[in-house]
Amino acid sequence: MAVEVRSQSAFATAQRRFEAAADVIGMSEDQRCLLREIKRELVVHFPVRQDDGSVRVFTGYRVQHNEARGPVKGGIRYHPSVALDEVRALAMWMTWKCGVVGIPYGGAKGGVDVDPRLLSRNELEHLTRRFASEIAILIGPERDIPAPDLGTDAQIMAWIMDTISMHSGHSVTASVTGKPVDVGGSEGRQEAAGRGVTYLSLEALKYLHIEDETPTVAVQGFGKVGASTARLLTEAGLRVVAVSDSRGGVHNPKGLDLEALLEHRQVRGGVSGFKKAEDVTNEELLALPVTVLVPAANENQITQANADRVQARLVTEAANAAVTPEADRVLHDRGVFLVPDILANAGGVIASYFEWVQDLQAFFWEEEEVNTKLHHIITRAFYDVLHTSVNKRVDMRTAAYVIAVQRVANATTVRGIYP
Numbered sequence: 186m187a188v189e190v191r192s193q194s195a196f197a198t199a200q201r202r203f204e205a206a207a208d209v210i211g212m213s214e215d216q217r218c219l220l221r222e223i224k225r226e227l228v229v230h231f232p233v234r235q236d237d238g239s240v241r242v243f244t245g246y247r248v249q250h251n252e253a254r255g256p257v258k259g260g261i262r263y264h265p266s267v268a269l270d271e272v273r274a275l276a277m278w279m280t281w282k283c284g285v286v287g288i289p290y291g292g293a294k295g296g297v298d299v300d301p302r303l304l305s306r307n308e309l310e311h312l313t314r315r316f317a318s319e320i321a322i323l324i325g326p327e328r329d330i331p332a333p334d335l336g337t338d339a340q341i342m343a344w345i346m347d348t349i350s351m352h353s354g355h356s357v358t359a360s361v362t363g364k365p366v367d368v369g370g371s372e373g374r375q376e377a378a379g380r381g382v383t384y385l386s387l388e389a390l391k392y393l394h395i396e397d398e399t400p401t402v403a404v405q406g407f408g409k410v411g412a413s414t415a416r417l418l419t420e421a422g423l424r425v426v427a428v429s430d431s432r433g434g435v436h437n438p439k440g441l442d443l444e445a446l447l448e449h450r451q452v453r454g455g456v457s458g459f460k461k462a463e464d465v466t467n468e469e470l471l472a473l474p475v476t477v478l479v480p481a482a483n484e485n486q487i488t489q490a491n492a493d494r495v496q497a498r499l500v501t502e503a504a505n506a507a508v509t510p511e512a513d514r515v516l517h518d519r520g521v522f523l524v525p526d527i528l529a530n531a532g533g534v535i536a537s538y539f540e541w542v543q544d545l546q547a548f549f550w551e552e553e554e555v556n557t558k559l560h561h562i563i564t565r566a567f568y569d570v571l572h573t574s575v576n577k578r579v580d581m582r583t584a585a586y587v588i589a590v591q592r593v594a595n596a597t598t599v600r601g602i603y604p
């Protein structure tokens with residue numbers, strides 16, 4: 186069964202989720218037919234000289250789903266699973282993500298089919314600059330603004346910004362977000378996605394009246410989002426008992442010493458083998474008896490095959506599409522409260538929006554201001570979604586989609602595309 190679910194088209198899943206929301210809204214076919222399609226997509230094949238002198242050709246993508254609410258925005262992913270279908274789905278999800286939190290962007294996504302861990306720093310820089318040149322015809326502060334995602338980071342964003350600037354003949358800092366602070370990045374951006382996951386988990390626990398003395402947490406994926414979520418939830422008084430990465434996880438029911446674990450990972454290249462905890466598999470981590478489960482790795486992790494083993498009361502879906510539609514139903518029937526991906530990980534794009542605003546104004550904010558504004562926007566969105574869920578008697582994911590899809594449809598109508 187799990188194999189069947191994994192082989193499904195990600196874009197077909199995204200479209201199904203859109204149709205479910207459009208049904209709740211009672212949207213006409215005239216409106217649906219535009220919103221369910223991709224506006225623009227670019228596929229590039231480009232050469233990169235390797236350190237040994239050979240040449241490799243890579244395939245990259247930039248897809249723009251919808252620009253009714255403003256310029257498009259979305260991450261760039263470096264991963265061997267990157268393919269057009271997945272990038273289309275992620276671009277559509279970005280449209281809804283920006284819509285549900287009410288920031289003035291449409292959705293885009295990009296990526297390169299590559300395992301960045303197998304490249305030297307020199308090769309990574311060349312690949313990034315060449316890819317940025319290839320997609321430069323689409324990129325710019327008023328048009329399309331990339332950001333980091335799986336397998337990319339602030340350094341890669343700096344190289345992209347520098348390449349776009351070389352094409353323009355002047356610095357265009359607002360062309361990319363998630364950059365280092367030294368080149369127009371925003372304070373607080375680095376951990377904003379994890380901070381959003383943290384704010385929402387705390388808000389959901391409050392709403393659920395979860396009485397556990399110290400709620401426990403398992404985080405799947407100990408990357409940019411997962412590691413900052415684990416740290417911030419610990420700071421908020423929760424006990425993080427398990428984390429994992431692609432090679433496996435570690436579990437200590439008394440709580441993990443995250444600083445020691447980060448040092449261990451630095452030396453060993455992964456969290457497994459940490460001596461102050463037991464090793465667990467990723468599958469075992471998802472089924473641990475914890476209060477909060479945060480999937481923060483990649484797609485299709487909680488499926489029909491394992492959703493009935495999830496023991497958490499709350500799932501905060503930090504990774505895009507970590508929970509499949511079939512698993513959604515199982516979790517919902519079992520009373521597991523889900524904060525869906527388009528809301529759960531929106532902290533990243535909200536802080537990216539702040540970075541873009543600061544770059545355009547060349548006026549930079551203190552981190553406290555970034556965090557306060559992030560908290561305000563994401564908490565308001567949480568209660569918007571919750572109220573829609575209760576009023577329309579739909580699950581949290583459908584409610585988030587209903588708000589987002591309605592906002593994009595409104596913008597489309599007001600702009601006068603429909604006769």
Ligand code: NAD
Pocket residue numbers: 333334335336337378405406407408409410411429430431432467481482483484503504505530531533534
């Ligand atoms: P990252 O590359 O920094 O980290 C990913 C982590 O997941 C790594 O620890 C990796 O080892 C682990 N991982 C990969 N495959 C795994 C598997 N099968 N099982 C367990 N662990 C696995 O990526 P990130 O930026 O933290 O992104 C994580 C998720 O959050 C992605 O879905 C991404 O789209 C989403 N997201 C990221 C941001 C952002 O600002 N970085 C914003 C919004 C959403």
